[in-house]
Amino acid sequence: MKKILFALALATIGATESMGQSKPQEVNxxxxxxxxxxxxxxxxxxxxxxxxxxxxxxxxxxxxxxxxxxxxxxxxxxxxxxxxxxxxxxxxxxxxxxxxxxxxxxxxxxxxxxxxxxxxxxxxxxxxxxxxxxxxxxxxxxxxxxxxxxxxxxxxxxxxxTGFKNRTPYTTIQQAADTTRCIHIAYVAEGYKKDEMNVFVDDAKIATEALFEHEPFKSMRNRFNIVAVESPSVDSGTSEPSKGIWRNTALGSHFDTFYSDRYLTTLNLKSLHDVLAGTPYEHIIVLVNTKEYGGGGILNSYNLSMTHHPMYKQVVVHEFGHS
Structure with a gap:
């Protein structure tokens, strides 16, 4: 199906050019x-x-x-x-x-x-x-x-x-070959206390290796710049409303989004971008310090994944695909 759609797109472009319609000029x-x-x-x-x-x-x-x-x-x-x-x-x-x-x-x-x-x-x-x-x-x-x-x-x-001073500290996980022509990804810590940031950075490294096991990322790995933004939470973990558990975390994430027990999201997008202000980011992966299964991904917004469940690698890659 993808090949058919691509062929149709090429045919449409060709037809447009053959009818004398010029392509829009590139914006400088x-x-x-x-x-x-x-x-x-x-x-x-x-x-x-x-x-x-x-x-x-x-x-x-x-x-x-x-x-x-x-x-x-x-x-x-x-x-x-x-x-x-x-x-x-x-x-x-x-x-x-x-x-x-x-x-x-x-x-x-x-x-x-x-x-x-x-x-x-x-x-x-x-x-x-x-x-x-x-x-x-x-x-x-x-x-x-x-x-x-x-x-x-x-x-x-x-x-x-915002982001001109007092930036959230971050660790560079991977530097792109050319940082002026690359895709910038930022992992954000959610539900990690200040003394758990070494765990967060290790979790970010695991996610990175999982992502680059797959094409097209694998063959283009040097085109990605990746940082881990160390935003501390008061409590470890995330909220689980169906269990009556509410935790004080950097982004206020929780399971049970729209009453779906596995749907893990944050509604606090301003807080998310406040944490990221001044750091190199375009795409956002929120890593949530929990062993419970869940995640979520929204196109060109962000994705979340739990980190300490056996399906962590598969879920973080899957949700990155959504976002």
Whole structure:
């Protein structure tokens, strides 16, 4: 099936070119963006039939660790998109896709009877000039079901600066051959107390070796830069609501997401990105200090995995595939 879809995509490109339609011109990163990250915090809310998008905060941190080429292209659509345009024009200079726990929640019975709100955080390169940012939520037929556009002025004095000092300490697990042209992965410690960080780093190394047992990662290993971000928790482990266990952890993760006992997530995405501010990251793998089986992964957001269950290696790779 994948080969068929790829062949169809190539045929479509060929047909477009043969009809005289030119391909969009590549966006020059350095003309439009600075080497820093604009983190945009949103609140998505609603119920099974309504979706509302609200802007929460704008944050800037040093360096940009995402893509610098093919800035408006989407390899995967997801069920949402964030699009950046030159202010007052239709010219797209950056686009990325995502999925959200909010939209997943909308498919459950609970959403038929009540409204809820969910944090969502997206990263874009810091624009040099004023831009218009659009967030679209889409259904499984790729129809837009919710949208919001707002203007970002990079000179806005209320853009919060994060990660310029007091960064969370991290250990480099693997350095890419070229750190300016690579994929940046950050492991984040969840449910590890300060004196357990050596265990966390060892768990991150196990996950790394598990990931690179598989293609296409194995043959491209030197293109990945990987760090382990040592965010301490007050308590060890994670919360297990079905057992009446609630623990004080860095990210407030828990099992029983949407009442599914194995579904391990965190809803605190702002806390997650606060921990990561100023560290080299694009993709996020949260390692949870528990022997109970569970995990979760959300496209271009994050994934979580337990670390001390016999299925740890398989689950962390599986969830990374989702995210």
């Amino acid at each position: 990163f350095t003309e439009s963006f600075c080497d820093s990250t604009l983190r945009i915090d949103y609140i998505f809310s609603g119920n099974a039939t309504t979706q509302r998008i609200s802007l929460d905060k704008l944050n800037m941190s040093p360096r940009w660790y995402g893509k610098r080429k093919h800035l408006f292209q989407l390899p995967v659509e997801g069920n949402g998109q964030i699009t950046v345009r030159k202010h007052g024009t239709s010219e797209v200079i950056y686009r990325n896709s995502f999925s959200t726990l909010f939209q997943e929640w909308q498919s459950y019975d609970e959403a038929k009877n009540m409204d809820k709100a969910f944090e969502n955080v997206f990263l874009i390169p810091m624009p040099k000039e004023k831009v218009d940012v659009t967030v679209d939520l889409r259904n499984n037929r790729h129809e837009v079901t919710g949208t919001m556009t707002h203007t970002v002025d990079p000179s806005d004095i209320l853009i919060r600066h």
